[in-house]
Amino acid sequence: MPSTLSGRRIAATALTAALLVPLAACGSGGDVSGAPETQLTVLAAASLTDVFATAGMAYEKEHPGTEVTFSFAGSQELAAQVEQGAPADALVTADTKTMDGLVSETGTPTVIAKNRLVIATGEGNPENIKGLDDLTAGGLKVVLAAPEVPVGRYSKQILDARKPAVRPVSQETDVRAVLSKVALGEADAGLVYRTDAASEADRVDAVDIPDAQNVVASYPAATLRHSQNAKAAAAFVRWLGGAEAQKILQDAGFQKP
Template sequence: MSFTFTGRRAATALATVAFLVPLAACGDDGGDKKPAAAATTSPAASGAPASADLTVLAASSLTDVFKTAGAAYESFHPGTKVTFSFAGSQELAAQVKQGAPADALVTADTKTMDGLASDTGTPAVIAKNRLVIATGEGNPDKVDNLKDLADPKLKVVLAAPEVPVGRYSKQVLDAQKIDVKPVSEEPNVRAVLSKVELGEADAGIVYKTDAETAPDKVDAIEIPDAQNAIAQYPAATLKTSKNAEAAAAFVTWLSGPEAQKILQDAGFQKP
């Protein structure tokens, strides 16, 4: 069957064809591929830059988990490289005050972060942690509780009081009226753990997640909730960052489901 168009109908048909031809030319050759508008999950479409080199200052207790998180972030954001600098939170704060080139900061306490309010964006707590007593493997000195740390025959190592884990340790010991004379006071939690691992100390107070990184070298003695302290980890961008948009995207990601799963799988508590 055929149709003949005349007059106004013919003109309308020709106009319709003329409109459709350019649209067809804009389509792709495959026919069944998704339109370009569907690709909204790229870093650029989600608001994050396509690529950036980020430097993140992070508390020592995040060393292992952030290596995993950084690799995951890079896989979600091709072209982005995340480099971490780990140290005690008080050391990180000093670096920020001295103008160290970095994009974001994550500390092991809110007090340190609050002291940097003029240097950071608005912080958000991304995780929590708790204290345990670390002893040598097999707990050879039979340490059962905080009171045992007062035994003068026991070599106990703590973090220095200006370090978040040292401050938390002093807080729980003072609350129980326990006088511990440490053989040394270390600059960060990993240094405390190392002393116990190497047998240079019989016991030390560390974060639960740190003890879990060395299950074949140390035992973790739980501290009851009523005697414990909860550490909070705030993350924030640095105002001196040259990659402000990318830094904000990373800090936001730390509170998202992918990063939260990595943190909680490593033993950190929900924020």
């Protein structure tokens, strides 16, 4: 299921009825109710859930009168929302393939961060998993994201090079669902982004995958052509590539673009 955060105006992954109402364009000033001058809705990959909470606060502090609302989901679900005309201003996916498939719906994308995969295990690594080959052990419950999801596609790419094949007990809709299965003890291991494993460091361990066996995940960001806040959306995307946002991303474990 899609990952969400509360308390920072972060929307549920499935856009709520409130988000289905077109957002007002930038005005000349806030109204008497104290409503923000500009409301930006950003569709973002589930693996950005934690770091974008911090980034959103930093952006709003720098841009008084602007409110940023995030809707998190697997990139393939975000793409479906864009194609269906969901009201939003910018999109950040966990792969370039998904973004490239939306060329008629977006502005020119720019990669804002990169990531790598790790093997997430239960706290203390009770199954003593040391590498990818251990995931084929009989009786081991391995969970992956579905191949339609970027992290699932990356996982398939990594595992297809290993023999014998890894047979997952389930395929999830996004990386946070994979992480949750491992954290709750419903699976022994799963492939997730390094940053996601770090976000649950008190409940899961991370086993590194050597670079020669790993892949690099790229995160492109772009404005959406149907945005009612085009200038503000473009400013936010530019900000993601700037020094402050890059520090926030890299402090969370993301790699430089």
